[in-house]
Amino acid sequence: MQALLKLSRAIDALSEGVGKATIWLVLVVTLISAANAFVRYTFNYSSNGLLEIQWYLFSAIFLLCAGYTLMRNEHVRIDVISGRFSPRTHAWIDIIGTLFFLAPMAVAVLYLSWPIFINAYLNNEYSSNAGGLIVWPVRALVPIGFSLLILQGVSELIKRVAFLKGLIPDPNAKPKAPSAEEELARAIKQQRGEAV
Template sequence: MKFLLSISRLIDRLNTLVGKSVIWLTLLVVLVSATNAVIRKVFSESSNAWLELQWYLFGAIFLLAAGYTYLVNEHVRVDVLSQKLSRRTQIKIEIFGIIFFLFPFCVLIFWLSLPFFYQSLVLHEQSSNTGGLIRWPVKLLIPAGFFLLILAGLSQLIKCVGYLLGQCPDPLARKEGKTAEEELADEIIKQSSAGDVLSDSTEHHSSVTQDKGR
């Protein structure tokens, strides 16, 4: 079990490295999108290559960060029923889901995407759009992303078994503090409150101005 847990830690380090690197692609997507929009509006010019680059980067963020998202337990869970069960039962359900749902689906997509990528690479496939980019790099993202997700599932499976044997911490435990969804909800409430205050201030200022005018 110790050997398997060491493999799990290596997988987690790999997915963490990839995930934290992919985060910077979000900034790059914003810069590319903004630059493309400015050039299109100001100079009335556009490029299919820039548009496709945005799609490629978005695909890279979604696919390559999937394993990291699973690692940090930030993926969507439908646990309305399971959350009422004991932790050990939840772990057993997690193991069942990994073996009978996650692995079969991810392995199938990974296997089917390999010839899809290889054919594109051999043929030097180009975009059908004028001035578009080559296709094989974006098709490579599919097997790469699902391979990382398979590794993340393997790591989670090892940790779940280790937890049941009392040899590792709870793999389903979320990090301390607010979740991403809670932070987003707080930010929306904060922005809404700020908007209400600004609206009240504007109305008050308008009312005072009108009174002075009278």
């Protein structure tokens, strides 16, 4: 089990690195979007390529951060229901959900998206829009993103089994630190207190 936990930590490190690097794309997309809007309204000029790069980068953010989101336990859950269960029951629900829902779906998407990417790459496929971009890089994001999600799913399975065996603390436990929203509210209150 220790070797599997070591593998889990390596997968978590990969997800963390990819996620933190990909987060910077949010800034890039915002800058491109603002520049595109400025040029369009100021100079009455628009480019399909600039619009498509925004879509491509948004796809990269969504797909490449899926594993990171799973690792951080920030994916969509029905907390009203799951919050009522014990940590052990919650771990079992995660194991069943990963094995019977996440893994089959992610493997199916990976399997089905690979030939589409290969076809786009071999045919050097371009967007059908005038001035559009090459398509294969964005098509590659689907198998890459779902591969990262599958890897993170394996890591989460390992952590849940290790928790059930008593080897690690509850991986679903929320940190005791304040949330980003709570920190922001506290900073605003402090600013108001200093200004008054």
